[in-house]
Amino acid sequence: MKQPTRAWLVLAQAYVRVPELVRLQARFGSIDEITAAPASALRESGLAAEKCAAISAPDDGPIDAALAWLEDEGHHVVAWGEADYPPMLTEIPGPPLLLYVNGDIDALHMPSLAIVGSRNPTEGGVRNAEQFSRHLAARGLSIVSGLAQGIDTAAHRGALRAGGATVAVLGTGIDRVYPSSNLALAHDIAAGGALVSEYPLGTAPERWHFPERNRLISGLSLGTLVVEAARRSGSLITARLAAEQGREVFALPGSIHNALARGCHALIRQGAKLVETADDIFEELQPLATHAAQATEPQEPVSVQIEDDEDYNALRRCLGHDPVGIDELEKCSGLTIDKLSSMLLILELHGEVESLSGGRYALLS
Amino acid sequence: MKQPTRAWLVLAQAYVRVPELVRLQARFGSIDEITAAPASALRESGLAAEKCAAISAPDDGPIDAALAWLEDEGHHVVAWGEADYPPMLTEIPGPPLLLYVNGDIDALHMPSLAIVGSRNPTEGGVRNAEQFSRHLAARGLSIVSGLAQGIDTAAHRGALRAGGATVAVLGTGIDRVYPSSNLALAHDIAAGGALVSEYPLGTAPERWHFPERNRLISGLSLGTLVVEAARRSGSLITARLAAEQGREVFALPGSIHNALARGCHALIRQGAKLVETADDIFEELQPLATHAAQATEPQEPVSVQIEDDEDYNALRRCLGHDPVGIDELEKCSGLTIDKLSSMLLILELHGEVESLSGGRYALLS
Numbered sequence: 001m002k003q004p005t006r007a008w009l010v011l012a013q014a015y016v017r018v019p020e021l022v023r024l025q026a027r028f029g030s031i032d033e034i035t036a037a038p039a040s041a042l043r044e045s046g047l048a049a050e051k052c053a054a055i056s057a058p059d060d061g062p063i064d065a066a067l068a069w070l071e072d073e074g075h076h077v078v079a080w081g082e083a084d085y086p087p088m089l090t091e092i093p094g095p096p097l098l099l100y101v102n103g104d105i106d107a108l109h110m111p112s113l114a115i116v117g118s119r120n121p122t123e124g125g126v127r128n129a130e131q132f133s134r135h136l137a138a139r140g141l142s143i144v145s146g147l148a149q150g151i152d153t154a155a156h157r158g159a160l161r162a163g164g165a166t167v168a169v170l171g172t173g174i175d176r177v178y179p180s181s182n183l184a185l186a187h188d189i190a191a192g193g194a195l196v197s198e199y200p201l202g203t204a205p206e207r208w209h210f211p212e213r214n215r216l217i218s219g220l221s222l223g224t225l226v227v228e229a230a231r232r233s234g235s236l237i238t239a240r241l242a243a244e245q246g247r248e249v250f251a252l253p254g255s256i257h258n259a260l261a262r263g264c265h266a267l268i269r270q271g272a273k274l275v276e277t278a279d280d281i282f283e284e285l286q287p288l289a290t291h292a293a294q295a296t297e298p299q300e301p302v303s304v305q306i307e308d309d310e311d312y313n314a315l316r317r318c319l320g321h322d323p324v325g326i327d328e329l330e331k332c333s334g335l336t337i338d339k340l341s342s343m344l345l346i347l348e349l350h351g352e353v354e355s356l357s358g359g360r361y362a363l364l365s
Numbered sequence: 366m367k368q369p370t371r372a373w374l375v376l377a378q379a380y381v382r383v384p385e386l387v388r389l390q391a392r393f394g395s396i397d398e399i400t401a402a403p404a405s406a407l408r409e410s411g412l413a414a415e416k417c418a419a420i421s422a423p424d425d426g427p428i429d430a431a432l433a434w435l436e437d438e439g440h441h442v443v444a445w446g447e448a449d450y451p452p453m454l455t456e457i458p459g460p461p462l463l464l465y466v467n468g469d470i471d472a473l474h475m476p477s478l479a480i481v482g483s484r485n486p487t488e489g490g491v492r493n494a495e496q497f498s499r500h501l502a503a504r505g506l507s508i509v510s511g512l513a514q515g516i517d518t519a520a521h522r523g524a525l526r527a528g529g530a531t532v533a534v535l536g537t538g539i540d541r542v543y544p545s546s547n548l549a550l551a552h553d554i555a556a557g558g559a560l561v562s563e564y565p566l567g568t569a570p571e572r573w574h575f576p577e578r579n580r581l582i583s584g585l586s587l588g589t590l591v592v593e594a595a596r597r598s599g600s601l602i603t604a605r606l607a608a609e610q611g612r613e614v615f616a617l618p619g620s621i622h623n624a625l626a627r628g629c630h631a632l633i634r635q636g637a638k639l640v641e642t643a644d645d646i647f648e649e650l651q652p653l654a655t656h657a658a659q660a661t662e663p664q665e666p667v668s669v670q671i672e673d674d675e676d677y678n679a680l681r682r683c684l685g686h687d688p689v690g691i692d693e694l695e696k697c698s699g700l701t702i703d704k705l706s707s708m709l710l711i712l713e714l715h716g717e718v719e720s721l722s723g724g725r726y727a728l729l730s
Contacts, residue, residue: 128621253618253630256493256641265618265639274633276621 005070007031008079009063012098013200014054018080020047021097066100066201069175074190076101078108088112092219092245096198100174103194106337107165110142111289113281114217114242116235117151117227118260125228125260128252129154130161132225135278137164140344141285142193144169144221146213147182151227151235156189166193169216171209173197178205196220214238215245222288223248225281226272229263236263239272248284250275306347311335315343316363319353323360370435372396373444374428377463378565379419383445385412386462396444431465431566434540437704439555441466443473453477457584457610461563465539468559472530475507476654478646479582479607481600482516482592483625490593490625493617494519495526497590500643502529506650507558509534509586511578512547516592516600521554531558532585536578538568561585579603580610587653588613590646591637594628601628604637613649615640671712676700680708681728684718688725 008031011021027045028034034042035055042052069075078084078099086108089095101108115133117125129151133143137159145152147168159166168189172178174197177186189195198216199209214237218224224242226249229235239249249272254261268274275281306312311333318324318332329340344361347353354362373396376386392410393399399407400420407417434440443449443464451473454460466473480498482490494516498508502524510517512533524531533554537543539562542551554560563581564574579602583589589607591614594600604614614637619626633639640646671677676698683689683697691709695702709726712718719727 124620124622252621253626253633253639255489255620256617257489261618262641265641268618268633268639274618274630276627276630 004030004032004035005077006063006067007035008077008098009066010035010055010058013058013062014051016047016051016055016097018095018097020051021080023047062200062202069201074103075174076105078105084109086220088220088222089216092215094215095219096216098198100197100199100201101194102174102196103190103192104165105194107142107167107193108196108220110165111140111285112142112144112167112221113285114144114221114224114238115151115155115227116145116214116217116224116238117155117229118233118235118263119148119150119152120260121150121154121228122258122260124254125151126154129227130158132227132278132281133158133166134162134164136282137166138162139278139282140164141282141289142167144217146171146210146217147177147186147189147195149179149181153182153185155227156185156193160188160192163192167220168193168195169213169220170195170197170199171213172205173199173201173203175201176203176205210234211237215241218242218247219245221247222285223250223281225250225252225275226264226267227252228254228258228260230260231262231266233263236267239267243271248273248288250281250284252276306343311339312343312347315340315347316352319361319363321363323362325360329361369395369397370442371428371432372400373442373463374431375400375420375423377444378423378427379416381412381416381420381462383460383462385416386445388412427565427567433701434566437701439468440539441470443470449474451585453585453587454581457580459580460584461581463563465562465564465566466559467539467561468532468555468557469530470559472507472532472558473561473585475530476505476650477507477509477532477586478650479509479586479589479603480516480520480592481510481579481582481589481603482520482594483598483600484513484515484517486515486519486593487623487625489619490516491519494592495523497592497643497646498523498531499527499529501647502531503527504643504647505529506647506654507532509582511536511575511582511603512542512551512554512560514544514546518547518550520592521550525553525557528557533558533560534578534581534585535560535562535564536574537570538562538564538566540566541568541570543570575599576602580606583607583612584610586612587650588615588646590615590617590640591629591632592617593619593623593625595625596627596631598628601632604632608636613638613653615646615649617641671708676704677708677712680705680712681717684726684728686728688727690725694726 023045024034028037039052039056042055078101080097084105113136115129133155137143142165143155143159144167145155156166166189177183186195218238218241224239226235226239242249251264251267251272253274314333318329326337326340330337344353354364388410389399393402404417404421407420443466445462449470478501480494498520502508507530508520508524509532510520521531531554539560542548551560583603583606589604591600591604607614616629616632616637618639679698683694691702691705694705709718719729
């Protein structure tokens with residue numbers, strides 16, 4: 001992390017929100033200058049006294065603990081305005097100031113789909129969640145979910161089995177796992193994607209965190225798929241947030257005798273897209289993924305030029321008819337994984353490239 | 366029928382369409398005056414020469430046969446502009462000039478729901494069709510369908526089991542039943558509702574009749590419910606026609622692994638209302654039904670009296686435990702073959718008579 005990490009941790013611990021940060025930056029300049037300012041000066045910017053005190057005289061214990069946690073491999077914090085901050089979260093209301101990440105930050109920059117649903121699904125629901133996740137992760141989407149039992153677990157597992165990326169957004173501190181039955185899964189996710197939390201280290205799984213956390217599940221994603229959900233359930237909150245964030249909402253229909261299809265049917269009546277196959281979702285997200293990729297690269301032209309583009313030609317030279325993993329493509333092309341993912345998606349859309357299991361790609365034609 | 370029946374049959378046999386009829390009426394006045402006019406005068410109204418000839422010099426054979434058919438109890442024709450013409454059909458494009466009806470005309474004036482679907486449904490689909498039909502028929506809706514195997518059959522049966530009304534719209538002449546496996550069902554429908562056809566007596570089940578017929582299934586109804594349907598199926602034609610007629614379209618969702626849910630899902634994506642319970646439909650139709658009910662006059666339901674009926678007793682005297690052919694029964698009883706057929710089927714349904722090969726019958730008990 002290039003920015004002054006301690007200063008970010010101080011601001012996060014003081015519960016400074018993004019609009020407040022923007023006002024502070026306008027007045028003081030850098031993050032370091034904000035944390036170096038006396039409480040009285042901070043007060044003049046309109047910040048609440050409690051927050052001013054927490055910035056000018058921070059509790060060092062938790063901050064030192066976080067810095068110690070950051071020493072470990074794969075542990076990161078990403079902060080508002082930084083290059084590694086997830087671009088999709090810059091577009092939502094109430095973006096987090098700081099995210100704790102355990103795993104691969106690139107997973108937060110890939111085109112993503114949230115898959116959520118009941119903690120007590122039917123066997124068919126579990127199977128559907130896992131199959132959709134596996135199929136779409138293999139095609140280059142990062143699968144975002146909430147590490148709960150049931151559909152969330154199946155969604156994460158499906159992506160991991162495809163050798164794809166998956167992101168679990170926690171309602172606890174990044175150093176805790178809830179439910180504890182998913183400890184092994186959390187470990188696998190950190191290795192094959194990322195665990196993410198906006199809560200300070202050690203935060204317990206409070207019930208009210210989960211709806212708040214859900215805005216990040218939908219917010220990180222181009223769309224949210226609800227697999228099975230009762231009429232009143234957290235999954236419907238995530239779907240509602242997705243709609244409010246201007247993201248796609250997908251729902252799987254089911255038998256009228258399946259109580260866990262009711263939530264999905266309610267969403268479909270409200271305008272969610274009814275999907276029968278993973279391809280239904282892929283077709284909807286493909287153009288958005290292209291668009292999102294452009295939005296994160298403002299220097300790129302508005303229309304995607306892939307014919308005589310230097311980067312695309314570099315990528316083409318690295319691809320062959322034998323499947324190649326994305327890591328090899330990174331080394332060969334010198335492009336970032338983030339950029340490669342969106343370029344590969346665009347080439348797939350143009351029928352030049354085939355996406356294979358295990359995040360491997362091959363030239364078609 | 367109070368209007369000059371023969372004249373109507375002549376016009377129907379000449380394939381006169383409703384807009385043409387309206388022009389003829391404006392010029393000639395009554396139906397009788399139209400059929401009494403010379404072909405040259407008819408030509409002046411712009412009617413095709415072939416139709417003019419068919420009106421001024423009609424083929425009497427089929428018309429006499431239809432008049433003979435009309436002698437039997439429960440046999441009717443209802444014609445455009447008459448009080449007993451189904452009011453819902455006056456609102457659709459291409460209304461039939463004439464309908465042949467076997468049963469209770471009142472069933473065509475009740476608030477109605479069409480229930481249609483696959484000829485090869487799943488067991489669950491059959492159960493759903495029957496339950497929705499039973500529930501809604503018990504609440505006063507007439508259930509309209511097409512007498513096909515599968516969902517149609519379940520829909521008719523459900524209404525009959527509720528003691529409610531049901532209407533089968535045929536793609537054949539009213540005196541024919543297709544498929545023949547539904548002969549007993551057809552007789553139950555004639556007794557507990559109505560069989561309806563716009564085709565002349567004796568018309569065979571030509572494939573091209575069925576899509577044309579479907580406009581009457583949807584057209585008689587406030588809405589059409591599709592229970593199970595493959596992606597390409599006649600049920601989707603009926604649903605499309607319903608939408609074009611400005612009627613409601615309802616579809617039952619199902620598992621994404623059920624191929625017969627695909628047609629329903631396609632309809633839902635196109636804007637059909639996803640329904641989970643019969644109440645979902647009732648709530649939508651109730652305000653429409655109240656509106657439609659103002660045009661109808663409630664009457665006593667038709668019930669079949671076979672115990673002390675003179676004709677049935679005459680037939681019983683001709684039957685014995687040795688098989689008897691229908692021709693002998695005709696001579697013995699003095700009843701028409703057509704009437705005998707339906708009476709024999711009703712007796713068969715009641716367990717009094719056994720039907721044997723070669724069109725022969727014997728008393729059971």
